[in-house]
Amino acid sequence: MHIEEWLQAIPPGWLCALVALVIGLESLGIPLPGEIVLVSAALLSAKGVVSPVWVGVCASAGAIIGDSIGYMIGRKGGKPLFERLGRRFPKHFGPKHIAKGEHYFHRFGVWAVFVGRFIALLRILAGPLAGALRMPYWKFLVANVLGGIVWACGTTAALFYLGQAADRWLKGFSWVGLAVAVLFGIGTTWFLKRRAASALDEGDLEGVVRGPVDV
Template sequence: MVFGLLVPGDTAAVLAGVAANRGRLDLPTTLVLVVVAAIVGASIGFGTGRIFGARILRWAVFERHRERLDRSGRYFERHGSWAVIFGRFSTFFRTMLPQLVGISSMRYTRFLLTSTIGAIIWGSAMVMAGYAIGQSFTAILQRVDSWAAMVIVALIVLAVVYWKWRRHHRTPTDQP
């Protein structure tokens, strides 16, 4: 769960697509691996929620939110499948939703089916986006002289350093 928040799957999948475009990875294998990794990760999250979720929800801090939690459970009963599928496209929900669904009464078989559908759609979209970015990057490199590319990269780095420096050295009156 923590690793998923620190290193978003979107980034890894897009970079895998770029690597596939550059010939470092096989595209079909990359697609399968990203989808399988997404399914396995979500299944582990579901299991974690199923095993520990009920105990966590009994903590006193959640008592004042009991009505909201019950409403959320009823929402999952009606719309849980769609939440699992479309939750893939949000880093936070992709990371946290399997645990929340594990806490709910959704059966694992239903979760696995909807999670697989979402993983196929999400994984394919992310890897193919990376593949397209890789194609664009290759075309740009063919048209731009390597010295010009280095100058552009240096200017971008200098701009970011200057921006960070200005942000750090602002006086309280400079800030809105």
């Protein structure tokens, strides 16, 4: 079952709570698909399954609280915490990931917390890493609150209006337009296959690879 279908089967109140929980756990350092859950919930709000306001509020709360808990964990555990996590979960907390996260913090300072909300790697590391690097909590809190609200509410609003626009467009899409789109897709596929076959016959593998980029 697709995640959107699974979420649609959950009552609206529990759905919002789940959004907050998953995003909160991801923000404190547990690698979970927080952004996927938020996107799916926002698209469901465009279908009237759940209120977009509550999706944005719960996602913001989860992001802010989760990052704050992650900050406290990182401040208490320090860098040795990441060394232990790196040995157990090298895919998410390996030395390269931590080094890249520290680079962002040393280069951008408190902005790394704000911008990190929009970057998959930093969304997991931002809170714990800010604590381990002893960033002043008040600076972290301001960036955390602003980043969480902008990311959660902005994503929800954008996908809500985009989903509604797409729904109206599909309802007004005529069968003639659909037929034209299908024929265009078939024609494009046939042309690309002929071009690839011709290039292979001539031994021009580079042309096959470069072709779509040139277009």
